[in-house]
Amino acid sequence: MIQPQTHLNVADNSRARELMCIRVIGASNRRYAHIGDVIVAVIKEAVPNTPLERSEVITAVIISTRKELKRDNGMIIRYDDNAAVVIDQEGNPKGTQIFGAIARELRQLNFTKIVSLAPEVL
């Protein structure tokens, strides 16, 4: 359940460290974003001397949430933190490595590049 002002960790090596959600993409008054949703975020903390810098507005897709993800087969998955991966307008990740286990839902939402880079898919 990510909403504007939520701070998220960055789960890839795209040189950003922490993002703050500004907007949930989807509908005009959409409240919350879950795993697999695209958000607009601002970079709150970045690795110094890199192309991405602080207070830059980027889009990201949410990889993991502390709020449980419920599947149709009854499986419920909860992560330890809220994390996102920085993407561009087409949905390709900006980084080259993904950290952490990725939920299978991302494959159905056509984030295949992210899923292929992930070390583990749940």
Add this chain to the structure above:
Amino acid sequence: MRLEKCWFCSSTVYPGHGIQFVRNDAKIFHFCRSKCHKNSKMKRNPRKVKWTKAYRRLHGKDMTQDSTFEFERKRNRPERYDRNLAENTLKAIKKIDKIRSDRASDHIKNRLKTGKVQRQKEAMKQLELGIHLVKAPLALAQDSSLCLPKIKVNVSQAQTEENQPMEE
């Protein structure tokens, strides 16, 4: 579909039950119900919580080593489907389960055997002290045949042979 073990209490988690928690290092913890999940969130150590299998095994309350446990090892290689194999496996599961539970209950019975003599002594003592609840003291005094039969229990110190009715 895979039957997991609850990380906290070690019971089987069937599909559709419980929560899986994924830690940041990608280690997955399965919980069978919210009781175990909440206990784990409280950072309780299952080895110290009395009702978990981990505690019971650690403190010798339950059977730890047995050949029947070998059958339940986690196997990551998928088996090619063979009807005969599947049928035999299902039959074997039932048999092995029965053998394992019989051995486990035997283990517990043996463990509790040593307390039997102690419990008998305590019961005798309690009967002597509380004989007035069983039979009225007056009745005992009048009719001596209603006296308690003398049961000898082997103890180190000498026991009183006669049962004196309690006097108020």
